Amino acid sequence: MEPPPTIMGDMKGQFRGWYPMSPHERGALSRFATFSLDANVLLNLYRLPLEGRSAVLDILRQLRTRGRLWLSHQAAIEYQRVRPSKVLEQLKPSSLIRGHIEKALQGIEKEVQDVSDHPFIDRKPLLESIRRFCNEVIGDLQKREEEFSERLHHDPVREELDDLFNGAVGPSYPEERLEKIYAEGRTRYKLRIPPGWADSKEHGGDKDEPDCYGDLVLWKQLLDYAEATGRPIVLVTDDRKKGDWFWKADPKDKNSRLLGPRPELVREMYDCTGKRFHLTLSARFVEWMSKYLKRKVSKQAIAELELEPPVAFRDVLSAIGNASVAWQRNMQNMAEPFRQFQESVMAEILAPFESVRQFQESVMAEILARLSSLQLPSIPYPFVPRTPSTESDEEEVDLEGTDAGEPTG
Numbered sequence: 001m002e003p004p005p006t007i008m009g010d011m012k013g014q015f016r017g018w019y020p021m022s023p024h025e026r027g028a029l030s031r032f033a034t035f036s037l038d039a040n041v042l043l044n045l046y047r048l049p050l051e052g053r054s055a056v057l058d059i060l061r062q063l064r065t066r067g068r069l070w071l072s073h074q075a076a077i078e079y080q081r082v083r084p085s086k087v088l089e090q091l092k093p094s095s096l097i098r099g100h101i102e103k104a105l106q107g108i109e110k111e112v113q114d115v116s117d118h119p120f121i122d123r124k125p126l127l128e129s130i131r132r133f134c135n136e137v138i139g140d141l142q143k144r145e146e147e148f149s150e151r152l153h154h155d156p157v158r159e160e161l162d163d164l165f166n167g168a169v170g171p172s173y174p175e176e177r178l179e180k181i182y183a184e185g186r187t188r189y190k191l192r193i194p195p196g197w198a199d200s201k202e203h204g205g206d207k208d209e210p211d212c213y214g215d216l217v218l219w220k221q222l223l224d225y226a227e228a229t230g231r232p233i234v235l236v237t238d239d240r241k242k243g244d245w246f247w248k249a250d251p252k253d254k255n256s257r258l259l260g261p262r263p264e265l266v267r268e269m270y271d272c273t274g275k276r277f278h279l280t281l282s283a284r285f286v287e288w289m290s291k292y293l294k295r296k297v298s299k300q301a302i303a304e305l306e307l308e309p310p311v312a313f314r315d316v317l318s319a320i321g322n323a324s325v326a327w328q329r330n331m332q333n334m335a336e337p338f339r340q341f342q343e344s345v346m347a348e349i350l351a352p353f354e355s356v357r358q359f360q361e362s363v364m365a366e367i368l369a370r371l372s373s374l375q376l377p378s379i380p381y382p383f384v385p386r387t388p389s390t391e392s393d394e395e396e397v398d399l400e401g402t403d404a405g406e407p408t409g
Contacts, residue, residue, distance in 0.1 A: 015263070016266055016267060017247075017260075017261070017263025017264065017265070017266030020260060021278065028232070028276070029234055029278055030289070030292045032232060033231060033233060033234045034070050034225070034226075034229065034231045034232070034233055034234070035063055035069055035070070035234045035285075036070050036072060036075070036225075036234070036235050037060075037071060037075060037236045037237075038075055038218070038236065038239060039074075039076075039078035039079045040237060040239055041236050041237060041238055042075070043079060043082055044238060044282065045057075046090060046151075046157060047086075047090065048304055049304050051298060051301045051304060052300075052301045052302075052303075053157075054301070055286050055297045055298075055301035055302075056282060056305070058295060058297075059285070059286055059289045059295065060164050061164065062289070062293045062295065063289070064164050064165075064168065069168055070169075070225060071165045071168060071170065072169075072218050072221040072222060073170045073171055073172045074221055077172075083155075087149070087151050087155075088149070090148060091145050094144065095145065097141065098141050098142070101138055102138065104134075105134045108130055109127060109131075112127050113127075170221050170224075170225060173217065173221075178210070178217065182209065182213050184216075185213040185216045189202065189203065193264060194244040194245065194264055194265055195215040195218075195219050195244045195245050195265065196212065196214065196216040196219070198243060198244040199211075199214070199215060199242070199244075200212040205242075215239075215245070219265070222235065222269075223268070223269065223273060226269065226273040226275045226277075227272065230273075230275070231275065232276040232277065232278070233269065233276075233277050233278070234279070234285075235261075235277075235278075235280075236280055236282055237279065237280075237281070238282055240258060240281060241255075242254075244262070245261065245262065245265070245279060246259075246261065246262065247260050247262045247263060258281075260278075260279065261278060265277055265279070282305050283305035283306045286301070286302065
C-alpha cells in the first residue's frame with residue numbers, strides 16, 4: 001500500500017488571493033501589466049466634469065503609447081450599446097431644474113403682483129430683474145442641452161476612445177464558445193462563483209439570460225489575453241457595489257470597504273495563466289499610474305472621479321452660479337434707490353414724533369431749571385416720622401431694631 005502523498009506549501013502560495021499585493025508585486029504591475037477597462041469606466045466619461053475626464057484620458061494615452069492598453073470585445077460592445085442612453089441620461093437633471101425654475105418664477109410673479117402701495121417695493125423693476133435672472137439660467141441650460149445632445153451623432157468622447165483603442169480591441173467569441181460560457185455560467189452562478197452572478201435575477205440582479213453572463217464573458221476574454229501575451233492583467237472598473245468583482249470587508253454592505261479583487265478571481269487567473277490579476281477603481285487607477293508615469297493630476301480631478309458627479313448637473317450649477325452673480329449685481333444697483341426712498345419715507349413718518357420729542361426735552365429742561373432755583377429746607381437722611389411726645393425731652397429711636405412693617409413710638 002502506497003503512503004499518502006505529502007503536499008507541502010505555504011499560506012501565501014495556497015491562498016494567494018487573500019493577501020494584499022506586496023510593494024514588489026505592485027511595482028511589477030506598474031512596469032509590465034496590461035490595463036483593461038470595463039464598459040462602466042468608458043461610460044462614466046460622459047458623467048465626469050472636464051478635469052476628471054481629462055485626467056483619465058491622459059493616463060490612457062500614456063499607456064497606449066507604451067502598448068499596455070487593451071479593451072475586451074465584451075466591454076467594447078457594452079459601451080456601444082449603452083452609450084446613447086448614457087448621453088440622454090445627462091439631459092434629465094438639466095430639464096428637471098429648468099422646470100423647477102419656471103414653476104418658481106410663476107409663483108414669484110404672483111406674489112409680487114399681489115403687492116400694492118408698498119413704501120419700497122417697486123413691482124415693475126423687481127419683476128424685470130427676477131425674470132432676467134431666471135431667463136438667463138433657463139436659456140443657458142437649454143443651450144447646453146442642445147450642445148450635449150449633439151453627442152448622439154458627433155461624439156468627441158467616442159472619437160477619442162476610437163483613437164486610443166485603434167488596434168487594441170479583442171476579438172469576439174463565436175456563438176459556440178458563447179453557448180459553452182453560458183452553460184458554465186449557470187453552474188458558477190448557482191455556487192456564486194465570481195464574476196457576474198450578482199447580475200442575474202436569481203440573485204437579485206436585473207438581467208435575464210444571456211445578458212447576465214456579460215461579466216463572465218469579459219472575464220474569459222481577460223484570461224485568454226493573459227495566456228496569449230504572458231502579461232499580468234489589471235482591470236479598471238467602477239462596478240463596486242455588487243460584490244462579485246471586489247472583495248468586501250462586509251459582503252452584505254454595498255458601501256463596505258474594498259479589500260481588493262475577489263480571491264477566487266486571483267486564484268483562477270493564476271491557475272489558468274500563471275499571471276497576477278488585480279482590480280482597481282478609476283480614481284485609484286489615475287492616482288496610481290500618474291505617480292508611476294510622472295503625470296500631474298489635480299486633487300479636484302481625483303475628487304470628481306471618486307464622487308462621479310453628473311456633468312450635466314455640474315453645468316447646471318455653473319449656469320445658476322453665473323446668472324446669480326449677474327442678478328445679485330442688478331439687485332445691488334436697485335437696492336440703493338430703494339434704501340434712499342425708504343429712508344425718506346421713514347424720516348417723513350418720524351418727523352412729527354421728533355418735534356414732540358424736542359418739545360418734551362425743552363419742557364423737562366425748564367422744570368429742572370426752576371426746581372434748582374428754589375430754596376428748599378434740608379432734610380436729614382434717613383428721615384423717620386416721630387409721634388408727638390408730652391415730655392419735654394424727645395426719645396431717640398433705635399432704627400436698627402425697627403421692623404419695616406411696624407410704626408415706631
